[in-house]
Amino acid sequence: MISFRIKGCAVRFYFSFFVFNALIFILRDSRLMLAFYTACAVHESGHMMAILLCGGRIRAVELSGAGIRIVMRKGGIVPVRSSLFVLLAGPAANIIVFLTVKLAGCNGAFPLLDLTAAVYNMLPYSSLDGGAVIALLTAGTSVERAADTVLTAVKLIIIICAAAAAYLWGSAAVPLLIASAALFIGDIRR
Numbered sequence: 001m002i003s004f005r006i007k008g009c010a011v012r013f014y015f016s017f018f019v020f021n022a023l024i025f026i027l028r029d030s031r032l033m034l035a036f037y038t039a040c041a042v043h044e045s046g047h048m049m050a051i052l053l054c055g056g057r058i059r060a061v062e063l064s065g066a067g068i069r070i071v072m073r074k075g076g077i078v079p080v081r082s083s084l085f086v087l088l089a090g091p092a093a094n095i096i097v098f099l100t101v102k103l104a105g106c107n108g109a110f111p112l113l114d115l116t117a118a119v120y121n122m123l124p125y126s127s128l129d130g131g132a133v134i135a136l137l138t139a140g141t142s143v144e145r146a147a148d149t150v151l152t153a154v155k156l157i158i159i160i161c162a163a164a165a166a167y168l169w170g171s172a173a174v175p176l177l178i179a180s181a182a183l184f185i186g187d188i189r190r
Contacts, residue, residue: 009058016065032109039113044068046093050086067127083136087129094118124151125183155184
């Protein structure tokens, strides 16, 4: 792990982050990487702005093969509404950038990657915003167990679709298959 501090906030890069990036470079066009990282920065900036607007403080930013995680300083109970705002702010930032860039007449990889980042992060995996929203809304309720069962089925369907895409389109769809399987395994371990 590589770690450093910026104004009291720890920034940590885990080995798995570099492995994931190497895999992307091998399997995808490296010219897309700047657009990819910019879309990721837009997404995480949306979360960070929402945290600050809600009065929260960021303790650390962790980058790993599972994605980027923002760790907030402990400060008591966070209202559900504030948590939802923070979770949805990342995808919302990507959608705002997508619409702005498209309305400006720009086509290409960057607006598409922003839209993809918004949709991807709303998938129902616990390490992504969509899964965190579902967990936040169902935790401790009578539908929590049923939601987990339905989400497991949805995740398996996503893996099957990714495998079919990899079979039909070859190496272009392999990262989707790897990501969906890794996210599923990550959810099982929790």
